[in-house]
Amino acid sequence: xxxxxxxxxxxxxxxxxxxxxxxxxxxxxxxxxxxxxxxxxxxxxxxxxxxxxxxxxxxxxxxxxxxxxxxxxxxxxxxxxxxxxxxxxxxxxxxxxxxxxxxxxxxxxxxxxxxxxxxxxxxxxxxxxxxxxxxxxxxxxxxxxxxxxxxxxxxxxxxx
Numbered sequence: 001x002x003x004x005x006x007x008x009x010x011x012x013x014x015x016x017x018x019x020x021x022x023x024x025x026x027x028x029x030x031x032x033x034x035x036x037x038x039x040x041x042x043x044x045x046x047x048x049x050x051x052x053x054x055x056x057x058x059x060x061x062x063x064x065x066x067x068x069x070x071x072x073x074x075x076x077x078x079x080x081x082x083x084x085x086x087x088x089x090x091x092x093x094x095x096x097x098x099x100x101x102x103x104x105x106x107x108x109x110x111x112x113x114x115x116x117x118x119x120x121x122x123x124x125x126x127x128x129x130x131x132x133x134x135x136x137x138x139x140x141x142x143x144x145x146x147x148x149x150x151x152x153x154x155x156x157x158x159x160x
Contacts, residue, residue, distance in 0.1 A: 004080035004156060012155040013082075017073065020066040021058045022148035026105070026113075027051045029137045030130065038137040042130070049122060050130055056120035063116070070150050082154040095145035097138040106131045 003013055027050040029035065030042040042050070058066050070086055077084045105113040106127070114127055122130075137143065 007156040015152045021069045053120040057116040087151045091147045094142040
């Protein structure tokens with residue numbers, strides 16, 4: 001509503017938003033080419049639990065930081081009386097993941113990635129195993145990192 005109120009008649013707003021729900025899953029690096037290149041093998045039971053916990057994190061209805069996607073953005077803008085046009089895109093880049101970045105993700109603090117995984121069923125021993133294996137994968141060089149974003153144009157008077 002605030003954005004819609006600020007727009008002049010005929011005005012529009014253009015945004016590009018990263019989509020947390022569609023973000024890169026670290027568990028993907030513990031299977032396939034990246035894991036094979038690093039000589040990493042995550043036990044299948046733990047691999048399944050890790051993937052399930054990660055998906056639960058990004059679909060947690062109680063966590064507004066990560067639980068939204070394109071339909072929620074479109075609905076919020078439409079509810080404010082705006083005509084909305086969206087375009088979803090995916091970016092792939094070679095990314096070096098530093099030990100410092102991995103440490104931030106696995107920092108034992110409220111709201112962190114590891115805290116969210118713990119709340120969705122992984123125990124400390126499993127999390128430590130995953131972290132150690134991810135460190136091995138990331139130490140071999142860059143990985144292909146995927147980001148999803150939505151381009152949004154919203155207009156007050158219905159012209160997009």
